Amino acid sequence: MEKATHLFGRQFMYHRIVAAKLRKAFADINAGNWQSMVDTLAPDFTYVFYGEHALSGERHTVEAMSLWWQRVFRLIPDAGFEPLEIIISGGPWMTKVATRVRIGGPLPDGTRYDNIMTQFMHLKWGRITEIHTLEDTVVLQRALDSIAASGNAEAHAEPITDAYARSVRQG
DSSP states (O other): OHHHHHHHHHHHHHHHHHHHHHHHHHHHHHTTOTHHHHTTEEEEEEEEEOSSSTTOEEEOSHHHHHHHHHHHHHHSTTOEEEEEEEEEESOTTSEEEEEEEEEEEEOTTSOEEEEEEEEEEEEETTEEEEEEEEEOHHHHHHHHHHHHHTTOGGGGSOOOOHHHHHHHHHO
16 A cells, blocks of 8 residues: 555656646747747657648648747737646656646737637657647637738638648748
């Protein structure tokens, strides 16, 4: 029993550390430093944002993720992420994380984008191997339509994928 309690205590502390690092990652993103999130990706990762819109798609390269973050902040320059709930299970060798995050920011028409994002992540030894992101796509599409109507055609652009990133690099 003593060993089980000791292991539980270690795992609890590990979960607290992971939660603190996630909160810091969102704070960094809010400060405009999305690169710190990209730096936590494992060499072999998958990032999926569900839907059919300018922010959707599947990415496996740092290049595509960087282009994606740049687009996020071109579309909603003052986007803010507020973690509401972080649930963690597993040890450092196989960590699963679920988050519920409020995302928002002013839109060009004077209204405000407010949505809830959920993410499911897998980490191995502190590196993100998978992220699956889902927002209310109706709310997101309305915001993208508003941004496009203000003259920013990128709000209706094709999703950024690895193939898209390669085509940008090749010119």
